[in-house]
Structures are given as structure tokens and as C-alpha cells.
Amino acid sequence: MVIKVNFPIKKTNNNQYVNKANLGMQLETAINESNTFYLNANKAAIYKKPTPVQIVKVDYPMRSKAVITEAYYKTPSTTDYNGVYKGFYIDFEAKENHNKTAFPLANIHPHQYNHLLNIYKHGGIGFLIISWNHTNETFLLPIMNLKIFWERMLNGDRKSITYNELKEKSLLIKEGYNPRLDYLKAIDYYLENDINLIKGKLL
Amino acid sequence: MVIKVNFPIKKTNNNQYVNKANLGMQLETAINESNTFYLNANKAAIYKKPTPVQIVKVDYPMRSKAVITEAYYKTPSTTDYNGVYKGFYIDFEAKENHNKTAFPLANIHPHQYNHLLNIYKHGGIGFLIISWNHTNETFLLPIMNLKIFWERMLNGDRKSITYNELKEKSLLIKEGYNPRLDYLKAIDYYLENDINLIKGKLL
Numbered sequence: 001m002v003i004k005v006n007f008p009i010k011k012t013n014n015n016q017y018v019n020k021a022n023l024g025m026q027l028e029t030a031i032n033e034s035n036t037f038y039l040n041a042n043k044a045a046i047y048k049k050p051t052p053v054q055i056v057k058v059d060y061p062m063r064s065k066a067v068i069t070e071a072y073y074k075t076p077s078t079t080d081y082n083g084v085y086k087g088f089y090i091d092f093e094a095k096e097n098h099n100k101t102a103f104p105l106a107n108i109h110p111h112q113y114n115h116l117l118n119i120y121k122h123g124g125i126g127f128l129i130i131s132w133n134h135t136n137e138t139f140l141l142p143i144m145n146l147k148i149f150w151e152r153m154l155n156g157d158r159k160s161i162t163y164n165e166l167k168e169k170s171l172l173i174k175e176g177y178n179p180r181l182d183y184l185k186a187i188d189y190y191l192e193n194d195i196n197l198i199k200g201k202l203l
Numbered sequence: 204m205v206i207k208v209n210f211p212i213k214k215t216n217n218n219q220y221v222n223k224a225n226l227g228m229q230l231e232t233a234i235n236e237s238n239t240f241y242l243n244a245n246k247a248a249i250y251k252k253p254t255p256v257q258i259v260k261v262d263y264p265m266r267s268k269a270v271i272t273e274a275y276y277k278t279p280s281t282t283d284y285n286g287v288y289k290g291f292y293i294d295f296e297a298k299e300n301h302n303k304t305a306f307p308l309a310n311i312h313p314h315q316y317n318h319l320l321n322i323y324k325h326g327g328i329g330f331l332i333i334s335w336n337h338t339n340e341t342f343l344l345p346i347m348n349l350k351i352f353w354e355r356m357l358n359g360d361r362k363s364i365t366y367n368e369l370k371e372k373s374l375l376i377k378e379g380y381n382p383r384l385d386y387l388k389a390i391d392y393y394l395e396n397d398i399n400l401i402k403g404k405l406l
Binding site: 039042044045047049050051052053055065066067068069070071072073074077078082083084085086087088089090091115118119121122123124200202 | 242245247248250252253254255256258268269270271272273274275276277280281285286287288289290291292293294318321322324325326327403405
């Protein structure tokens with residue numbers, strides 16, 4: 001009888017350009033830089049929406065521009081990013097996950113989930129981008145796969161997505177120098193191979 | 204020889220629901236209410252983006268939520284509204300015009316104009332909504348018609364759009380009770396009759 005021993009395989013990092021410390025903590029920066037790259041390369045026009053703020057008090061000091069002196073953060077009613085790619089409406093929310101084993105669905109507001117479902121219904125493309133800080137991987141999860149986990153939660157079951165579930169139901173986004181997160185490649189894949197997961201049929 | 208005299212025809216107002224005082228001053232409210240109507244009627248998902256604010260200082264008083272105590276208005280880099288309608292990407296800026304004879308192009312930031320051109324290039328639908336306060340009319344001006352006037356300005360000519368020019372190059376938006384401004388009807392018209400004025404061919 002031969003006993004097979006599986007030695008751990010030392011994986012090489014193909015990506016020499018990514019500062020791993022930054023990528024985990026700065027998903028937003030990585031996406032914003034990718035969007036700037038896409039815009040300049042004439043690939044897409046996708047922007048982050050401004051942070052919603054409830055402005056309460058504004059001062060107008062002499063010879064100076066208006067100063068907001070009292071304001072509060074508002075719960076966002078939609079997602080962080082939207083825009084246009086190849087004529088398609090694109091809409092997504094981006095979240096970092098610091099949890100080792102699962103992504104808690106509490107990270108997504110119910111109205112954001114409903115917004116993404118709505119976008120799908122109107123023929124748009126909706127998804128989440130989730131960066132898994134412990135493995136330094138970033139995933140694109142189509143709305144219709146998020147729906148599976150969301151409905152499981154609504155049925156009183158698990159309130160999170162495990163790492164393996166996420167890996168199975170999403171695409172790994174290629175990381176690089178420019179764009180730092182080439183998430184449009186993942187969109188292309190779904191559009192060509194599994195469009196119903198990410199885009200409604202309204203068109 | 205018979206001399207024809209054109210008596211002024213007294214026009215009746217078909218629209219009994221519109222508060223004229225409000226409509227002129229509150230284009231934003233009218234559009235927001237129309238968008239809520241469209242959303243609830245499952246016609247479209249179009250939202251106003253939050254006002255862009257540069258947050259400088261945030262306080263965290265005990266037992267209370269974060270208070271922004273210093274912030275400034277930022278120049279918007281894109282337009283005020285975007286969303287999805289029938290699978291199309293929709294993007295527009297809304298402006299009230301208090302001028303009697305012409306709409307000054309200075310009301311539109313150059314980067315907003317370029318943004319709308321860019322949206323068109325990527326196969327999206329781009330336009331302006333202009334409310335003409337003196338006549339209480341609201342017009343939808345497709346990006347490619349705005350381009351005519353913008354390039355005239357860049358050529359050193361007139362820096363505004365006259366009332367008659369606007370009337371000729373845009374569609375009057377029907378005003379009513381719900382939606383208050385049925386601008387999607389104007390979109391439908393262009394999509395069916397003159398799509399190249401409003402939507403790029405990328406799809």
C-alpha cells in the first residue's frame with residue numbers, strides 16, 4: 001500500500017504589482033482607480049455616487065464660500081456605483097469582508113438588496129463586489145446568486161455566505177496594475193455564458 | 204383686397220392639477236416625485252444622486268451618532284440623475300431657467316456636457332431637462348442637440364439657447380398629476396423616431 005503524501009504546494013504570486021496591504025483595506029480606492037482607467041480607455045463610464053448627507057446648517061462667512069457646519073450621514077437608499085458599459089446599465093455595491101469564514105449579509109442593507117433586484121427587473125446589470133481580506137481575493141457576485149443566500153436568510157436559515165459558497169457562486173476578479181480590479185472581464189463572462197444571473201430580460 | 208386680422212386666441216389650460224407657482228421653482232421636486240411614481244409603477248428605476256460634499260471634520264458626541272461639523276459643497280463631476288429604463292442607461296441634468304429670452308449655457312458645467320457626450324458614446328441615453336419659468340414649460344433636450352449649441356459657443360458665437368431654438372430642438376414634457384413630469388414619454392418618442400439624437404449606437 002502506497003501512502004500518498006500531499007505536500008503543500010508553494011503557490012507563486014503571478015501578480016507583481018498589487019500592494020496587498022492596500023488592496024484589502026482599500027477596495028473603494030481600487031474600484032475608483034479601475035473606473036478612472038475604464039473611463040480614460042473609453043471602455044465604460046462608471047462612477048461612485050457621493051456619500052448621502054443630510055445638511056442641516058450652512059454658514060456663509062464673509063468673502064468665503066459656504067461652509068456646512070452641521071450635517072449627518074444618511075442611510076444610502078441605493079448602491080455605491082453605477083454607470084454604463086457597452087450600452088448596458090451597470091449597478092453594484094462594494095464590500096470588504098474582514099471575517100475569516102463567512103460574509104455576513106447584514107453588510108448589505110435590505111433596500112440595497114431590493115434596489116439590485118429592481119435594477120435586474122428593469123433590464124440592468126446588478127451585482128456585489130466582495131473583497132475577502134484574509135485571502136486577498138475579490139469576487140463578483142451576480143444579483144441572482146445573492147438572491148439565493150438572501151432568501152435562505154429570510155427563511156430563517158444561515159445569515160451569511162461561506163467562503164466556499166461565495167467561491168462557487170461568483171467569479172474571482174483579476175487583479176493587476178491597470179485596471180487594478182478588472183471587474184468588467186467578469187461582467188463579460190456572465191454576459192456571454194450566464195446572462196440571466198446578472199441581467200434581467202427586459203430589453 | 205381682404206385684410207385678415209389675427210385675433211389672439213385665448214388658450215385654455217388643459218392641466219388642472221399643476222400648481223404653477225411650485226412647478227417653476229421646484230423642478231427638482233417635480234422630477235423626484237415623477238421618479239418615485241415611475242419606480243412604484245415598475246416603469247423605471249431612476250434616482251437623483253446625493254449632493255457631492257467634501258467632509259472635513261466629523262464629531263462623535265457621546266451616545267449620539269456622528270455629526271459632520273465642517274464640510275464644503277463640491278463641484279459635481281457628473282449629472283444629477285441616472286438610472287435604468289427598459290434596459291437602457293438614462294443620464295440627465297435638470298435646470299430651471301429664470302431668463303426670459305434665452306437659456307445661458309453657463310448653467311451647464313463643461314465636465315457635465317462632456318459627461319453626457321461620454322454617456323452617448325457608451326450607448327447610454329443623455330439629455331437635459333430645462334424648465335422655462337416664464338412660460339411654465341419644461342423641455343427635454345437630447346445631448347446631440349445640446350451639442351449644436353455648445354459647439355456654436357465654442358466657435359465664439361452665441362453663449363445661450365434662445366426660447367425658439369429650444370422649442371425647435373427639444374420636446375415639451377407633458378405635465379400632469381402623476382407623474383408630474385412624464386419625461387419618459389419624450390424618451391419613448393426619441394427612441395422610436397429619432398434615436399440618434401439621444402442614444403449612442405454602441406449596443
